Amino acid sequence: xxxxxxxxxxxxxxxxxxxxxxxxxxxxxxxxxxxxxxxxxxxxxxxxxxxxxxxxxxxxxxxxxxxxxxxxxxxxxxxxxxxxxxxxxxxxxxxxxxxxxxxxxxxxxxxxxxxxxxxxxxxxxxxxxxxxxxxxxxxxxxxxxxxxxxxxxxxxxxxxxxxxxxxxxxxxxxxxxxxxxxxxxxxxxxxxxxxxxxxxxxxxxxxxxxxxxxxxxxxxxxxxxxxxxxxxxxxxxxxxxxxxxxxx
Amino acid sequence: xxxxxxxxxxxxxxxxxxxxxxxxxxxxxxxxxxxxxxxxxxxxxxxxxxxxxxxxxxxxxxxxxxxxxxxxxxxxxxxxxxxxxxxxxxxxxxxxxxxxxxxxxxxxxxxxxxxxxxxxxxxxxxxxxxxxxxxxxxxxxxxxxxxxxxxxxxxxxxxxxxxxxxxxxxxxxxxxxxxxxxxxxxxxxxxxxxxxxxxxxxxxxxxxxxxxxxxxxxxxxxxxxxxxxxxxxxxxxxxxxxxxxxxxxxxxxxxxxxxxxxxxxxxxxxxxxxxxxxxxxxxxxxxxxxxxxxxxxxxxxxxxxxxxxxxxxxxxxxxxxxxxxxxxxxxxxxxxxxxxxxxxxxxxxxxx
Numbered sequence: 001x002x003x004x005x006x007x008x009x010x011x012x013x014x015x016x017x018x019x020x021x022x023x024x025x026x027x028x029x030x031x032x033x034x035x036x037x038x039x040x041x042x043x044x045x046x047x048x049x050x051x052x053x054x055x056x057x058x059x060x061x062x063x064x065x066x067x068x069x070x071x072x073x074x075x076x077x078x079x080x081x082x083x084x085x086x087x088x089x090x091x092x093x094x095x096x097x098x099x100x101x102x103x104x105x106x107x108x109x110x111x112x113x114x115x116x117x118x119x120x121x122x123x124x125x126x127x128x129x130x131x132x133x134x135x136x137x138x139x140x141x142x143x144x145x146x147x148x149x150x151x152x153x154x155x156x157x158x159x160x161x162x163x164x165x166x167x168x169x170x171x172x173x174x175x176x177x178x179x180x181x182x183x184x185x186x187x188x189x190x191x192x193x194x195x196x197x198x199x200x201x202x203x204x205x206x207x208x209x210x211x212x213x214x215x216x217x218x219x220x221x222x223x224x225x226x227x228x229x230x231x232x233x234x235x236x237x238x239x240x241x242x243x244x245x246x247x248x
Numbered sequence: 249x250x251x252x253x254x255x256x257x258x259x260x261x262x263x264x265x266x267x268x269x270x271x272x273x274x275x276x277x278x279x280x281x282x283x284x285x286x287x288x289x290x291x292x293x294x295x296x297x298x299x300x301x302x303x304x305x306x307x308x309x310x311x312x313x314x315x316x317x318x319x320x321x322x323x324x325x326x327x328x329x330x331x332x333x334x335x336x337x338x339x340x341x342x343x344x345x346x347x348x349x350x351x352x353x354x355x356x357x358x359x360x361x362x363x364x365x366x367x368x369x370x371x372x373x374x375x376x377x378x379x380x381x382x383x384x385x386x387x388x389x390x391x392x393x394x395x396x397x398x399x400x401x402x403x404x405x406x407x408x409x410x411x412x413x414x415x416x417x418x419x420x421x422x423x424x425x426x427x428x429x430x431x432x433x434x435x436x437x438x439x440x441x442x443x444x445x446x447x448x449x450x451x452x453x454x455x456x457x458x459x460x461x462x463x464x465x466x467x468x469x470x471x472x473x474x475x476x477x478x479x480x481x482x483x484x485x486x487x488x489x490x491x492x493x494x495x496x497x498x499x500x501x502x503x504x505x506x507x508x509x510x511x512x513x514x515x516x517x518x519x520x521x522x523x524x525x526x527x528x529x530x531x532x533x534x535x536x537x538x539x540x541x542x543x544x545x546x547x548x549x550x551x552x553x554x555x556x557x558x559x560x561x562x563x564x565x566x567x568x569x570x571x572x573x574x575x576x577x578x579x580x581x582x583x584x585x586x587x588x589x590x591x592x593x594x595x596x597x598x599x600x
Contacts, residue, residue, distance in 0.1 A: 012453075042449040045317065057455045063444035065316045066457040067309065068339050074306040078313025078321070079444065081297050082271055086317075086446050104309070107302035 010036040012061045021214040021221025023178045024052060024120065028059055030184070031091065031118055034192045035062065038199070040087045045079050047072040049101075051093035052126040070101025073108035076115045087198060088115040095125045098134040098158050105164070105206075112169030112203040116194045119160060122211040123232060130216030134158040137231055142216075157235060161208045165241035172197045172205035173242040177233060179210070179225040190240075193247070202244045210236055251426040256391055256416065259427050260350060261286035263395035264322050267402045267432045269348070271297045271321040273310035277329040278362045279418040280352035284324065304329040308336030308349075315345035316456035318443035320402050324350035326418075327368050328359055331376070337411060338377025342458030344473070346405035348398070349383075349413045352421035355581035363581025364417035364504060369558035372415050373532040380470045382477045383413045384484055385531040387502045391425035393529070399432040404484070407435045408476055415531060417554065419504040419583070480533055487535035488527040491517075494545050495524030497593055498571075500563045501552040502528045505584060509552055512589045523593060531559070536566040546571060548596050552589055553577040 007013070010032020018024045035041045044062035048054060050069035057064030067075040072090035080088040097105050097119050105117065124142055125131040132142040132149060135157050139148040149157070165173040172194050176187040187209055194205035210232050212224035219227060254262065261283050264272070272291060274284040284300065291298040301307035307323050314321040325333060330351045340347060351372065355365040370376075372385045384404060388394040394416060401412040444454050460466035488506075491513055492498065501509040506527040513523045524546070526538045542549075549571045551560040560575045567573050576592040578584045 041447070043446040045444045045446060047313070054459065057457060061453060063446055063453050064455045064457075065313060065444050066343075066455070066459055067312070068335055071305065071309040071312075071336070074301065074309035075313035075316075077299070077301075077306075078271070078273065078310035078315075078319075079317045080313075081299055081310070082314040082317040082319040082321075083445060103302055104306055107306065110302075 008032040008036050010041055010061055011059050014059060016059055017055060018052065019215040021212065021224060022052070023211045026178050026184060027118065027120055027187070027209050027211065028056065030188045030191055031089070032060060034188065034195055035087070038192065038195055040195070040199070043085070044087045044089070045083070047076045047079070047088070047090040049090070049092040049096040051096045053091055053093060053120065054127065056091050070096050070099070071104055072096065073101065073104040073113070073117065077108055077113050080113060080115045084114070087195065089118060090115065091118045092120070093126070094119070094121045094123065094133045094135040098160050106167065109164050109167045109170040109204045109206070112171070114198055114201050114203060116198045117206040118191065119206055119208045120211045121160070121208055121236065122213040123157070124213050124216050126213050126216055137235060159236065161206070161241055164206055169204050170206060170242060171203035171244040174240045175208040175210070175236060175238050177210035177228065177238055179212070179228045197244060197247060200246070202246060251428045253424055253426050254391065255282055255424050256394065256421045257282035257352065258286045259391050259395050260324070260398050261290065263398035263429065264348065265290060265294055265296065266429050267399035268320045269296065269322045269402060271314045271319040273299050273301050273307045273314070273321070273323050275301050275304045275307045275325065275329060277326045279354060279421050280324050280326045280350070282421070283350065283352070304332035305335065308333035311347050312336055312340050312343070312345065315340060315347045316343070316444050318440050318445055322348040322350070324352065326351065327353045327356050327365070330368065330371060334377040337383070338375070338379055338381060339458050340411050341377070341381035341383065342379060343456050344409040345456065346409050347411050348401045348405055349411055350416070351413060352416045352418060354418050355579065361581045362418060364419040364583065365554050365579065365581055366417060366503060366505065367555035367558065367579060368415065369531065369553070369555055372413055373534070381473060382480070382532055383411050384408070384480055385413045385415055386529060387415045387531045388420070388529065389503050389506045389527065391420070391423070391427045394420060395427045395429060399429070403432060403435045403437070406437050408480060410476065415503070417504050484530060485533050485535045485537065486529035487538040488529060489538055489541050490525040490527065491522070492524035492541055492543055494522045495543060496522050496545060496597055497548050497550060498524040498526060498542050498546050499550045499552055500526045500528070500559065502531065502559070505552050505554055508584055508586060509589060512586045515586065516590060516593065521593070521597070534562045534566065539566040542571070548572045548574060550574045550576060550593060550596060552584060554583065555579055
């Protein structure tokens with residue numbers, strides 16, 4: 001019988017610590033599959049963030065470097081400038097990338113650093129227990145926004161992809177989601193494209209992946225997928241915001 | 249090789265390149281800017297990489313990435329900038345990566361001023377970042393000593409897989425002196441099997457990390473680090489003892505301050521007062537054993553610093569109650585006057 005689905009060699013054979021219903025596992029697998037299919041696992045160096053995916057270095061089957069909160073793009077810059085022929089990526093959550101690490105991601109994009117960022121946006125701080133993120137939606141409750149996020153108090157949710165797409169060095173910017181199989185396939189396509197752009201040396205690429213947090217949203221995994229679709233996508237619209245001319 | 253006249257900060261840059269530095273990540277701050285400027289000019293010509301980061305925080309994390317990827321890497325800054333780098337320095341020490349960090353220090357606290365100061369002694373020798381870690385800290389007093397130590401520091405960092413910090417001050421960074429670039433002292437180095445350079449499918453993934461959620465494992469890691477720091481204390485201590493024979497009083501001073509004290513010692517000799525000098529070259533490990541050479545003729549110790557008494561703590565620990573320890577210091581970028589140091593010494597020796 002033909003094998004239609006198998007585990008990827010891009011991940012090590014180890015159970016993850018993620019909560020039931022969390023979509024980090026799917027996104028990890030897609031990144032692993034892309035690295036494997038592109039034949040670059042042996043040349044890949046990943047940078048793990050602080051947050052729920054802090055232990056990503058235990059799951060990817062390639063060399064990994066753990067970074068301080070928000071600093072993954074600076075660490076990746078150091079790696080890529082030292083080893084320009086390697087495939088370097090950062091895997092970061094919204095607290096890590098959009099809050100404490102906003103300067104690092106903007107300037108890595110601005111310099112056109114030739115690495116790839118996988119940005120997982122679930123609109124909340126997961127690991128520290130459900131505090132408000134820069135991406136938390138208006139009215140969305142979080143432990144540090146117990147009455148729901150208020151624009152007057154905390155501003156509008158930060159649209160990272162739109163912001164980065166104004167920067168010339170960011171040659172590939174796409175927002176995708178993993179709330180259903182069709183979109184999971186689109187997510188994989190975008191991640192692969194971002195890595196291909198790195199391999200061509202065209203500049204900085206980022207894939208923002210809308211993701212769920214059933215535990216801290218306080219709803220069932222299936223309801224989380226629906227909540228993402230109904231609430232997150234209207235504010236964080238899916239689609240490509242920047243594509244290099246050479247690739248279009 | 250003949251001597252060349254160079255400005256301190258530029259001499260550091262040249263020494264680093266000759267010591268094998270291939271990657272430099274920095275951010276401008278006075279009074280060390282000639283160093284990154286020198287690297288910006290020279291690195292592209294000499295098969296190296298210079299990159300100006302968006303902040304000190306980013307710069308030290310670029311160092312972290314580069315060191316993990318096997319690069320011989322350096323950064324430099326001045327006091328408030330080094331304060332910003334402390335987060336990254338703690339991570340680098342925790343992950344056991346080699347790198348060289350230069351602090352051309354200035355007056356503080358806060359934004360402070362831009363004149364020379366030694367008020368970063370605690371920041372350099374007591375950690376500054378979080379956790380149980382140590383840096384090897386050199387404090388040269390002349391540009392020749394500076395370039396020698398900078399050249400050797402990359403080997404030392406690689407040998408211990410630990411950051412090495414070089415502390416100068418605005419005076420040393422800005423002054424000009426003739427220097428000779430010698431060959432760096434080579435050490436027997438192990439192959440860097442731990443680097444993140446890609447598995448090539450030939451080995452298991454390498455992980456550069458300072459996270460250990462299991463406290464028993466973290467304690468074990470800290471014990472391992474401590475063992476390394478003990479090795480440094482045993483093997484890396486450097487100091488200079490001057491004029492100790494028949495000294496009535498011994499001054500402890502380092503860097504620029506030690507140069508001033510040396511002049512004071514000569515002037516006091518003419519007045520018939522014998523004063524010795526202990527000059528730590530490594531601030532950490534502190535040269536406690538230098539104090540064993542103090543003769544019976546010595547009645548008191550005096551720590552002279554461009555700070556309000558930071559090294560004096562180490563001098564007290566090293567003296568271990570054997571002598572009374574006095575202190576004289578200026579701060580904020582003020583440089584101790586020889587006359588004031590002389591008066592202090594005479595005051596301690598008591599109306600002789």
